[in-house]
Amino acid sequence: MKINLDxxxxxxxxxxxxxxxxxxxFLFPFLYSGYDIANQTISELGGLNSPIKTLANVFGFxxxxxxxxxxxxxxxxxxxxxxxxxxxxxFIFVTGILMYLTGIFNGTLQGFTNLDLLHVVVANYQFPxxxxxxxxxxxxxxxxxxxxxxxxxxxxxxxxxxxxAYVFFFTHDLQNRGIWxxxxxxxxxxxxxxxxxxxYRNKK
Amino acid sequence: xxxxxxxxxxxxxxxxxxxxxxxxxxxxxxSFLANPLAGNGFGTLCNSEDDCxxxxxxxxxxxxxxxxxxxxxxLCNSLLRSIGYLDK
Numbered sequence: 672m673k674i675n676l677d678x679x680x681x682x683x684x685x686x687x688x689x690x691x692x693x694x695x696x697f698l699f700p701f702l703y704s705g706y707d708i709a710n711q712t713i714s715e716l717g718g719l720n721s722p723i724k725t726l727a728n729v730f731g732f733x734x735x736x737x738x739x740x741x742x743x744x745x746x747x748x749x750x751x752x753x754x755x756x757x758x759x760x761x762f763i764f765v766t767g768i769l770m771y772l773t774g775i776f777n778g779t780l781q782g783f784t785n786l787d788l789l790h791v792v793v794a795n796y797q798f799p800x801x802x803x804x805x806x807x808x809x810x811x812x813x814x815x816x817x818x819x820x821x822x823x824x825x826x827x828x829x830x831x832x833x834x835x836a837y838v839f840f841f842t843h844d845l846q847n848r849g850i851w852x853x854x855x856x857x858x859x860x861x862x863x864x865x866x867x868x869x870x871y872r873n874k875k
Numbered sequence: 876x877x878x879x880x881x882x883x884x885x886x887x888x889x890x891x892x893x894x895x896x897x898x899x900x901x902x903x904x905x906s907f908l909a910n911p912l913a914g915n916g917f918g919t920l921c922n923s924e925d926d927c928x929x930x931x932x933x934x935x936x937x938x939x940x941x942x943x944x945x946x947x948x949x950l951c952n953s954l955l956r957s958i959g960y961l962d963k
Contacts, residue, residue, distance in 0.1 A: 674878050674882055675878075676882050719909070725897065728900045729897045734893060737889045741889065771892065774900070775896055775899050775900075776905065777900070784909045786906075786909045
């Protein structure tokens with residue numbers, strides 16, 4: 672049987688977010704007694720005192736980071752992606768590393784420690800880096816006949832993500848904080864799924 | 876390199892990364908980083924109220940210096956002032 676490595680790697684771009692959404696958004700909160708999806712962040716699933724700390728960090732955050740890295744490696748191998756697009760792919764790869772490290776440096780939620788500082792850096796900084804990657808990638812594929820329709824989709828959904836992120840990070844006493852965070856984090860990874868599904872379907 | 880070989884290398888790398896994450900989460904090798912930076916003690920001097928009570932009983936001058944520089948630290952007001960350590 673001939674292995675189509677490119678398709679397997681590109682499939683990581685939609686398999687990863689699907690697993691992440693099913694587990695971190697839905698399954699894990701139900702395993703954590705007393706956890707409030709509406710008002711608690713996803714980082715708290717992997718916090719030091721969480722009863723599902725290992726599950727959430729290893730099979731939620733770190734596994735997802737590995738999927739993102741594999742997907743970006745798949746993008747990097749594609750001939751359809753030009754130099755600008757590959758520069759964007761580099762940033763997506765870094766995003767994967769940071770998502771992986773989110774599962775390594777879990778927050779303590781017991782005062783602000785060096786571990787919390789590391790958690791904040793790897794958990795929050797991945798999104799501006801991911802945004803840079805998506806914008807570069809969007810312009811990188813703008814001349815590709817089969818993929819150029821993705822450029823406005825990525826940019827419009829990207830702007831919507833910025834709006835959600837602004838609400839989550841800069842609104843004082845935000846109600847339903849957990850829901851806003853899930854929306855702000857979910858949308859960019861839905862963009863990644865759209866990219867992956869499009870390239871996967873175009874691949875022979 | 877053939878695709879099959881690359882896939883095997885990537886799969887092994889992925890399992891190793893996942894294994895490392897599992898090891899870290901079970902054994903907590905980074906727990907030494909979990910000392911509070913601020914809020915629960917006096918910076919790098921001590922980490923908790925009990926810890927600070929012991930430390931300050933033997934290092935009154937250093938605690939006084941810290942509290943003069945960090946007057947907003949709640950422990951300075953509650954712990955030191957209540958037991959008469961802090962300069963009025």
